[in-house]
Amino acid sequence: xxxxxxxxxxxxxxxxxxxxxxxxxxxxxxxxxxxxxxxxxxxxxxxxxxxxxxxxxxxxxxxxxxxxxxxxxxxxxxxxxxxxxxxxxxxxxxxxxxxxxxxx
Numbered sequence: 776x777x778x779x780x781x782x783x784x785x786x787x788x789x790x791x792x793x794x795x796x797x798x799x800x801x802x803x804x805x806x807x808x809x810x811x812x813x814x815x816x817x818x819x820x821x822x823x824x825x826x827x828x829x830x831x832x833x834x835x836x837x838x839x840x841x842x843x844x845x846x847x848x849x850x851x852x853x854x855x856x857x858x859x860x861x862x863x864x865x866x867x868x869x870x871x872x873x874x875x876x877x878x879x
C-alpha cells in the first residue's frame with residue numbers, strides 16, 4: 776500500500792489512504808508538503824522528487840476541543856502553587872488519496 780510522510784504545520788505524519796488524523800487547528804484548507812513516498816519496502820520518492828506526489832486531505836471535523844492539558848507552577852519555600860488547564864483546538868482530517876501530480 777502506498778504510504779507517505781507529510782509535513783503539516785511543523786509536524787510530520789506517516790499517512791496511508793483512508794486514515795484519519797487529529798492535527799492542530801487549521802483555519803483553512805490543509806496543504807501538506809510531501810517528504811517521502813514508499814510502497815511496501817520500495818522507496819518511490821524522497822526530497823525534491825517527492826514534490827511530484829500529492830496527498831489529498833479532507834476535513835472531517837473542522838473544530839473540536841482536544842484532551843485537557845494541565846500546567847502546574849510551584850515555587851519552593853514560599854507557599855506558591857498555581858494550576859491552570861486548557862483544551863487545545865484540533866481539526867480531524869482524512870487522507871483521501873496519495874497520487875502523482877499531473878503536469879499539463
